[in-house]
Amino acid sequence: MGSGSPFLDSAILGLYSYVLLPERLSSLCALPRAFAVIGVGAAEVPMLIEIKDLEIRPVDFREEFSPGVIDLGAEVRQWSPLRSEGRADLVEEHHGKHKVVQDIRVKGKLGTSLEVPCARCLDPVVHEVERSFDLLYRPLGTDSGHEELSVTDAEAEIGYYEGEGLLLEDMLREQVLLALPLKTICREDCKGLCPHCGKNLNETQCSCVDEVEDPRWSALKEIRDKLNQ
Numbered sequence: 001m002g003s004g005s006p007f008l009d010s011a012i013l014g015l016y017s018y019v020l021l022p023e024r025l026s027s028l029c030a031l032p033r034a035f036a037v038i039g040v041g042a043a044e045v046p047m048l049i050e051i052k053d054l055e056i057r058p059v060d061f062r063e064e065f066s067p068g069v070i071d072l073g074a075e076v077r078q079w080s081p082l083r084s085e086g087r088a089d090l091v092e093e094h095h096g097k098h099k100v101v102q103d104i105r106v107k108g109k110l111g112t113s114l115e116v117p118c119a120r121c122l123d124p125v126v127h128e129v130e131r132s133f134d135l136l137y138r139p140l141g142t143d144s145g146h147e148e149l150s151v152t153d154a155e156a157e158i159g160y161y162e163g164e165g166l167l168l169e170d171m172l173r174e175q176v177l178l179a180l181p182l183k184t185i186c187r188e189d190c191k192g193l194c195p196h197c198g199k200n201l202n203e204t205q206c207s208c209v210d211e212v213e214d215p216r217w218s219a220l221k222e223i224r225d226k227l228n229q
Contacts, residue, residue, distance in 0.1 A: 050165035054090035120192035
């Protein structure tokens with residue numbers, strides 16, 4: 001049943017052969033899962049860096065996460081796609097004759113734009129985040145009850161994974177949040193909010209007057225506070 005066009009018939013036959021030939025199918029199925037996920041592109045599918053894949057070869061990744069895909073918490077807003085790239089390797093540590101600990105070493109970099117509120121006036125502050133990382137993930141419970149075991153490279157930060165591997169999104173979430181300052185201030189001379197009326201004192205001066213407390217009442221106030229606890 002032809003199409004009437006020799007060229008079109010040839011193209012259809014070629015595509016049919018590529019999809020259905022057993023050797024083609026087996027070669028596609030043999031691809032490690034992590035490499036297959038990279039081909040998806042814009043990171044709507046979670047990428048699991050699995051130990052079974054790392055036992056074969058290192059896993060390279062280059063992923064881009066749209067705002068909202070990774071949950072960064074209520075106070076952090078992602079403005080631009082989160083770009084990430086790097087490589088994961090398997091590091092085997094031999095402890096004694098029979099115990100082998102399989103660690104995951106991840107090196108890479110990330111970049112994005114984030115918005116967080118000022119700690120004083122709550123106005124939004126944009127941070128341009130660029131961060132390189134060198135991380136070592138050990139099986140959860142490996143170091144339980146023991147002092148920290150030696151690792152291949154002392155410069156690597158140590159974390160833990162559970163199950164068959166490490167979820168890329170979890171690792172990136174942690175690195176993005178670590179890249180933010182502990183306390184964000186929009187400017188050094190930020191006046192903050194009025195504790196009485198809530199007005200932004202950078203924009204307007206309110207008419208509230210701070211109450212001056214008589215220090216003679218401080219001891220009684222402490223007793224009252226303890227009784228109310």
